[in-house]
Amino acid sequence: MECRDLTLAIVGSGGDGVVSAGEIIVKAAAHEGLHGFLLKSFGPQIRGGESSCKIRLSQDKILSIGEETRILMCYNWADYRRFKAEIPLHPNAVILSDEDDPVQDADVPVEFTEDMTWIKVPFKRLANEKLGNILTKNILSLGILCGMFSLPKRGVLDQIRKRFGKKRQEIIDLNMNAIKVGEDWVFAQELPKDHLRFAPYKESEPKLVLTGNEAASVGALWSGLEIFAGYPITPASDVMEWLEHHLPQTGGTMIQAEDEIASLGIVIGASFAGKKSMTATSGPGISLMSEMLGLAAIAEIPAVVINVQRGGPSTGLPTKTSQGDLLQACFTTHGDAPHVVLAPTDVRDCAAVTAEAFYLSEKYQIPVIVLSDQFVGQRYETVIRYELLREGIDKGYIRRYNRDVPAPEDCNENYLRYKYTDNHVSPMSFPGIKGAYYVASGLEHDERGYPTSDVDVHLDMHNKRHGKFEHIVNESFFRHYGHRDARLGILCWGSAKGPVHEAMLEAEEQYGIRTRCLIPTCLMPLDVERIQHFVDSCARVIIAEANYSAQFYRYLRTMVDVSRKRVRQLNVSDGQPLPVDLVKETIKEVHDELQ
Amino acid sequence: MECRDLTLAIVGSGGDGVVSAGEIIVKAAAHEGLHGFLLKSFGPQIRGGESSCKIRLSQDKILSIGEETRILMCYNWADYRRFKAEIPLHPNAVILSDEDDPVQDADVPVEFTEDMTWIKVPFKRLANEKLGNILTKNILSLGILCGMFSLPKRGVLDQIRKRFGKKRQEIIDLNMNAIKVGEDWVFAQELPKDHLRFAPYKESEPKLVLTGNEAASVGALWSGLEIFAGYPITPASDVMEWLEHHLPQTGGTMIQAEDEIASLGIVIGASFAGKKSMTATSGPGISLMSEMLGLAAIAEIPAVVINVQRGGPSTGLPTKTSQGDLLQACFTTHGDAPHVVLAPTDVRDCAAVTAEAFYLSEKYQIPVIVLSDQFVGQRYETVIRYELLREGIDKGYIRRYNRDVPAPEDCNENYLRYKYTDNHVSPMSFPGIKGAYYVASGLEHDERGYPTSDVDVHLDMHNKRHGKFEHIVNESFFRHYGHRDARLGILCWGSAKGPVHEAMLEAEEQYGIRTRCLIPTCLMPLDVERIQHFVDSCARVIIAEANYSAQFYRYLRTMVDVSRKRVRQLNVSDGQPLPVDLVKETIKEVHDELQ
Amino acid sequence: MSSNSPTIDHACQHKPKDYKRALKPVWCPGCGDYGVVNALYKTMADLNLQREDLAVVSGIGCSSRIPGYVNAYGFNGVHGRALTIATGVKLARPETTVIICGGDGDGLAIGMGHFPHAARRNLNMTYIMMDNRIYGLTKGQMSPTTEHDLRTKTSTKGNIEQPINPVLLALSVGVTFVARTVGTNIKHMSEIFKQAVEHNGFSFVHVLSPCITFRGKGQFDNLESRTHFLEPGEHDVTDFREAHEKTMFGEKLYMGVLYQQKKESFMQRYETIRNDFMQGSRKTVVEVVDEFLP
Amino acid sequence: MSSNSPTIDHACQHKPKDYKRALKPVWCPGCGDYGVVNALYKTMADLNLQREDLAVVSGIGCSSRIPGYVNAYGFNGVHGRALTIATGVKLARPETTVIICGGDGDGLAIGMGHFPHAARRNLNMTYIMMDNRIYGLTKGQMSPTTEHDLRTKTSTKGNIEQPINPVLLALSVGVTFVARTVGTNIKHMSEIFKQAVEHNGFSFVHVLSPCITFRGKGQFDNLESRTHFLEPGEHDVTDFREAHEKTMFGEKLYMGVLYQQKKESFMQRYETIRNDFMQGSRKTVVEVVDEFLP
Numbered sequence A, B: 001m002e003c004r005d006l007t008l009a010i011v012g013s014g015g016d017g018v019v020s021a022g023e024i025i026v027k028a029a030a031h032e033g034l035h036g037f038l039l040k041s042f043g044p045q046i047r048g049g050e051s052s053c054k055i056r057l058s059q060d061k062i063l064s065i066g067e068e069t070r071i072l073m074c075y076n077w078a079d080y081r082r083f084k085a086e087i088p089l090h091p092n093a094v095i096l097s098d099e100d101d102p103v104q105d106a107d108v109p110v111e112f113t114e115d116m117t118w119i120k121v122p123f124k125r126l127a128n129e130k131l132g133n134i135l136t137k138n139i140l141s142l143g144i145l146c147g148m149f150s151l152p153k154r155g156v157l158d159q160i161r162k163r164f165g166k167k168r169q170e171i172i173d174l175n176m177n178a179i180k181v182g183e184d185w186v187f188a189q190e191l192p193k194d195h196l197r198f199a200p201y202k203e204s205e206p207k208l209v210l211t212g213n214e215a216a217s218v219g220a221l222w223s224g225l226e227i228f229a230g231y232p233i234t235p236a237s238d239v240m241e242w243l244e245h246h247l248p249q250t251g252g253t254m255i256q257a258e259d260e261i262a263s264l265g266i267v268i269g270a271s272f273a274g275k276k277s278m279t280a281t282s283g284p285g286i287s288l289m290s291e292m293l294g295l296a297a298i299a300e301i302p303a304v305v306i307n308v309q310r311g312g313p314s315t316g317l318p319t320k321t322s323q324g325d326l327l328q329a330c331f332t333t334h335g336d337a338p339h340v341v342l343a344p345t346d347v348r349d350c351a352a353v354t355a356e357a358f359y360l361s362e363k364y365q366i367p368v369i370v371l372s373d374q375f376v377g378q379r380y381e382t383v384i385r386y387e388l389l390r391e392g393i394d395k396g397y398i399r400r401y402n403r404d405v406p407a408p409e410d411c412n413e414n415y416l417r418y419k420y421t422d423n424h425v426s427p428m429s430f431p432g433i434k435g436a437y438y439v440a441s442g443l444e445h446d447e448r449g450y451p452t453s454d455v456d457v458h459l460d461m462h463n464k465r466h467g468k469f470e471h472i473v474n475e476s477f478f479r480h481y482g483h484r485d486a487r488l489g490i491l492c493w494g495s496a497k498g499p500v501h502e503a504m505l506e507a508e509e510q511y512g513i514r515t516r517c518l519i520p521t522c523l524m525p526l527d528v529e530r531i532q533h534f535v536d537s538c539a540r541v542i543i544a545e546a547n548y549s550a551q552f553y554r555y556l557r558t559m560v561d562v563s564r565k566r567v568r569q570l571n572v573s574d575g576q577p578l579p580v581d582l583v584k585e586t587i588k589e590v591h592d593e594l595q
Numbered sequence C, D: 001m002s003s004n005s006p007t008i009d010h011a012c013q014h015k016p017k018d019y020k021r022a023l024k025p026v027w028c029p030g031c032g033d034y035g036v037v038n039a040l041y042k043t044m045a046d047l048n049l050q051r052e053d054l055a056v057v058s059g060i061g062c063s064s065r066i067p068g069y070v071n072a073y074g075f076n077g078v079h080g081r082a083l084t085i086a087t088g089v090k091l092a093r094p095e096t097t098v099i100i101c102g103g104d105g106d107g108l109a110i111g112m113g114h115f116p117h118a119a120r121r122n123l124n125m126t127y128i129m130m131d132n133r134i135y136g137l138t139k140g141q142m143s144p145t146t147e148h149d150l151r152t153k154t155s156t157k158g159n160i161e162q163p164i165n166p167v168l169l170a171l172s173v174g175v176t177f178v179a180r181t182v183g184t185n186i187k188h189m190s191e192i193f194k195q196a197v198e199h200n201g202f203s204f205v206h207v208l209s210p211c212i213t214f215r216g217k218g219q220f221d222n223l224e225s226r227t228h229f230l231e232p233g234e235h236d237v238t239d240f241r242e243a244h245e246k247t248m249f250g251e252k253l254y255m256g257v258l259y260q261q262k263k264e265s266f267m268q269r270y271e272t273i274r275n276d277f278m279q280g281s282r283k284t285v286v287e288v289v290d291e292f293l294p
């Protein structure tokens, strides 16, 4: 059987090299122009515990990790047990496990179906006997995968060359040889005629392989990021670690702060001084930034904050994904402080939306939170090189903005930092500019920036700060999929896009159900009219998201009239991305109810 | 003309003794069994700047400060100018100002109407010439007020005796004499026959005079508060300062922490150790507590946090009132963390609701935020002694709860700190209890409290933590006023109650409009059904609150179906309490639209 | 009531293993933190601490996982706030022995703001800082004690900041018991821990606890030649100036108790004050309410 | 680029009043902060700082109001976070002279966590702590420098905590310029401020600035007899041990520069590293993106 699209999982312990095997496969595929997608998952041990990779390779665009795994390569059944819930198997799955895994056949934690194939492979024996080095186990496994399932072998060899390129030739040779040993083992087996194979394809331009966190960093660099301050936290540290060298390489400055409050304080100070600045963190860090966020809002200072969401509450599940910080993003600070909340929908979007965050932040002098999450931030995805930023530019939603500064004739004692204007944005001076001195402050202030407790000025300033929303809404973007005339609508946000879109396609293919979907990139302020119109023009609406308390549903309701009867809430919170099957079955159910 | 109800304002500078004069009047009235109400307001100077008092005295229950001021006593017109917007004058106002205030008559910042009376009083001259001490000016003014308007003189004399009781006899005599000098001056004047007077009344039992912050502290003591930790912040510091001596007097411990994060950390630690604990702060402090709040939520540790709201965003307007932290209170921390939000409606309610906060917090092992504000927290109000706590007890909404501890037979290695139970509350052990050891943690955990990242356990624990809401809703209380069958409904929360209720009474008296009002004390979790029923049974609903972004309106909409058409939003944000007149006129407008 | 001297019940002499919880540590094989927790078990047994009167409090980090491995009360709080939570526990139950454990990042980066205040209060508790000069749990970023010029994940060209000297900091903010020990010497650690717990007031123990994964094998081996274990009588622990000398200037890296001062603890002082406030008897709520009568 | 030596434009010599903003201070008559701001004006004029290259940054408190009264760039931030904001300003514009002002509460209570890290980085900025040993703005609660046993609004029976010695703390965390002066002596203050601003690195000036309203008249009068103004040459500012001696043990309260160390500033170091990363030329975004090609 040939497939244009394959899902694969590798499971093992620390020393097994599970993750590097996974990365090599995806990069190999990308190298040959295929699409790839990779999720990693780890047990609680800091190092050396169980780890797993879920991989999807396809000749077509990939939207999600895919529900069930077609190929499971398991070095150790005890490790698999831990991940069982995360790695459901396809009824036709092919399972490769080590021939001398001590677990009794009867105790293998898999509910075998008739159509599954279970092959015991002498991983360890081959590595030790044929290659004399147990560490080659993962590489020879790649040889097995290539040989058995026609995975992109040329790419794999190329990756091995790159990966071990700086080591001694013997090591490169050893690994090249490992591929061969794996392949040879496969050729010695008797495989059923119609056994699973990746369909033949034509090589094309190599694709980029990167994570959402990397893409977000690229988006920031593209926008002109000059100062990054951060404090390590899973799953956001990657952003800081990547920028640690890439930011100075492009002329900027990266600093590791003493905590998250300091991170945002530094960002605000640097932005006050006229430089584009950013920080990145996860839930606990955002909670600590709550006060600083209000300062940026009232002092009207641009600042970009990326939240790579993880499972909460509190320290929660630091390595698992979640969309549980939406309401926080909108309402975390006290006292009617306006700020913007955006959410990227996939890896490529992380670049585009981060760039958009800088655009809005600099143009409207307002702090912006980018709600990414572990699912989109840490997965590897292939992206067409040209599309990473370019596609957004074509569509108009990737833009750069350089802050409005006062005209030279306004740079004098009469400079009004918080001048009332039509679009509520006032030209902003900063150190280095002669004459237009002012004091930024968290106190309520008048147009000059002087502290005041005048009740009328307070109200005017509220109006000024919130008045920007109207203009921002007019610049905000949506993603939409499906059929314009479908009666069944889906609203979702952020990384839920992938599973939802895939489920829509499957529901159409499988059940012939036509749907449409609307995804606001800009969550606050929200284009209420557009969403109201969408809701009103659907017979039923599914609102889908990966959190416990239906935050998007509740948030939409604050402004959009969505009667409870018209809506089907679909919210799941178990540390996993929204399951495609669940969305698909919900579509079916709601569709059937509509008949 | 005789009035059973008088509004009065005193305005002056630092040395003028404006505030003590105001306090003496209100306490004097309370001493004679009258009702009193007092608001203070200050200019930006740290000390010695302009200050004002708004006072209301009545023979009937007082709901609010009253819209227009009948009597203005102004030592200095320049000071009045600052407060003009806060102290609108009644068309029949009587104005007493210093005879040699340098301001030209034409420049006096008052739009005089025909029915106003303006009397120039030799405040300074009397103090200097008759009493030889300029500091007596405020006391002799009290003599003038008593003489001219029949204010409670016996009470005033009594208060002076108390206030100066510890000083030398000469000082007491001097001040007693000052009263006489003031009165004598009045008697020498010719007043119009029907001039304004406080109607004769029968003295009754003295009433308590206290602020909402004091009442909240009393409520906490009554509930068994043992540990208080706080960090100074206007307008919440009073709570800490009052507890500094009252808490040890009743056997507890008060500690000034190094910041708000530490305050809540200490509270959580003390509560983990089995003691009832509390902190109090304002907006900026709450923002800093966001992370700690999530810790209490996931570790299921009782904790009470009072937020005395002030004007925001950020440092904002530290001395002005606001209801701008509602959405923050509900959603400040990340990751679906459940906690409770309550709001007291008046001074007495501060005691009752704080007690309720402890009840819910201890019973359901959940953090509780009490949303007070500067308007209710710092105003003086008279309260019938018996009613302060007792009345609530009768009505069932003041209760005490002592935390559930594990039964002795469960205190062993098998103790399950987070055992799944019917009401989702698990008996909670603490240091001192033998055998039932456990580790509290911000990480997701299983029933034993052991860290886990198991997706199913995570979901079960979400269910456990959020499942409490159902039970809390069943215990939650509402305040309701007006006519059961009225078609025009009003929803409001917290300190908006006073102005709203007063406006309802006035609208009925003035326009014959019958209304009804529902006020949830428990904002999160919300008794959605009850509110839905209220909304559904009204033809129109006004939603009234003192903030910029209509937070209550938006919050209600997250769960209650309130179509935009049925609702009139009334939200004002200028640092002042909701104006009674505005509410009244809105009632009229909406009523007229209904016809 | 305020005496924090550990509750001793001679009827039942605990053994180190009695303090061990049946939960497998998440630590890497070879991590220094194993030694610390083992030394703690030993100290607890030596002092025969009753587990109901023992609470181990921490923040977040590899080192902060310790409460989970001790069979007593524990609190694994949020990052950097262990001292605040511990303060609450101690105020609430002065009879509880409170031990705080945590890393250099937890205590000196995000948690820095709380340390000097814990010192000023002098509550009777013990703070064990497990310093591996790196952020372990988040996988290898530089920490406030990372050596100048060292390359880490966030300083790939070398750390340009100066490290904090935790012992010097402790001395300068008034900690009343300051000691240093090393995670590879269980005997020395547990001896120092014991003295720290027995100290009446706030005690601080700086432990060099290696991170094998992100700082490599033998992280502190290069310090060995400089290390000097103080012998009894060799150093006058009450001499503040000398403590500074030994901390700042020496060629040697001194291990042992560097400073100890006798001073009333916070609870002892507070109880005096509380008695003064109470003047013989607790006020009732009704008495308090009646103060509001004008 | 990183040179922080104040921009001097001899064509235009500023006077103290040029730095004064036409905004009436909210301070109480007699507050020590008037003296500090006046000394600052003088320092600025002495150094002829160009106002476009001057930023005064603060937190919240009476003392933190200073930026509002200086006619240059200013940031009156949130409570306790002045150092973080100042760090951002300096990283963004190393040519700006950055002066941080704030109170004892702002800097040593809620803001404590940032001070040691500012020290470790050694960014070229000046931190002036106006210490009145009380929370002024919130009306008289005890602060981290309030004397032991002193009665305040939140310690009505006397403060039971030990005060922080800010100068000792600064020394222990590696501040490269440490000085003390007093708010009643404008000449001394401005002289010290000048040296602090001229120092290449992080400078800390501890100013005893009286709060007339909550600490009464002549708050520091009782210290006068102990006060000793250091004469030029009297004290070797490079001697760390001696700086400690003068800070900790003396009968005398020394005023003047106590310690100064020559060390590259953060920006100097960072620029070296950045050049190293750039290897001659800035990478473009396209070059960076292409690194993701497998």
Ligand SMILES: Cc1ncc(C[n+]2csc(CCOP(=O)(O)OP(=O)(O)O)c2C)c(N)n1
Binding pocket: A231, A232, A233, A234, A260, A284, A285, A288, A315, C060, C061, C062, C063, C064, C078, C079, C102, C103, C104, C105, C106, C107, C130, C132, C134, C135, C136, C137, C138, C143
């Ligand atoms: C508010 C917050 N910020 C960041 C983190 C991420 N984080 C967890 S542990 C840690 C540092 C660990 O270093 P250390 O305290 O030295 O402990 P170690 O792991 O080295 O023992 C960080 C930054 C967090 N959990 N919470």
Ligand SMILES: Cc1ncc(C[n+]2csc(CCOP(=O)(O)OP(=O)(O)O)c2C)c(N)n1
Binding pocket: B231, B232, B233, B234, B260, B284, B285, B288, B315, D060, D061, D062, D063, D064, D078, D079, D102, D103, D104, D105, D106, D107, D130, D132, D134, D135, D136, D137, D138, D143
């Ligand atoms: C987060 C936060 N907590 C508390 C406050 C209230 N507050 C304002 S200033 C201040 C302390 C002032 O003391 P200090 O820093 O010594 O300055 P001073 O007024 O004495 O000059 C406090 C507690 C605040 N503004 N923000």
Ligand code: SF4
Binding pocket: A046, A047, C026, C027, C028, C030, C031, C032, C033, C062, C063, C132, C136, C137, C210, C211, C212, C213, C214
């Ligand atoms: S990462 Fe380092 S500190 Fe953490 S468990 Fe492993 S060896 Fe220990």
Ligand code: SF4
Binding pocket: B046, B047, D026, D027, D028, D030, D031, D032, D033, D062, D063, D132, D136, D137, D210, D211, D212, D213, D214
């Ligand atoms: S309260 Fe004290 S510090 Fe504040 S302005 Fe007045 S005198 Fe100065």
Ligand SMILES: [Mg+2]
Binding pocket: C061, C103, C104, C105, C130, C131, C132, C133, C134, C135, C136, C143
């Ligand atoms: Mg560490």
Ligand SMILES: [Mg+2]
Binding pocket: D061, D103, D104, D105, D130, D131, D132, D133, D134, D135, D136, D143
């Ligand atoms: Mg102060």
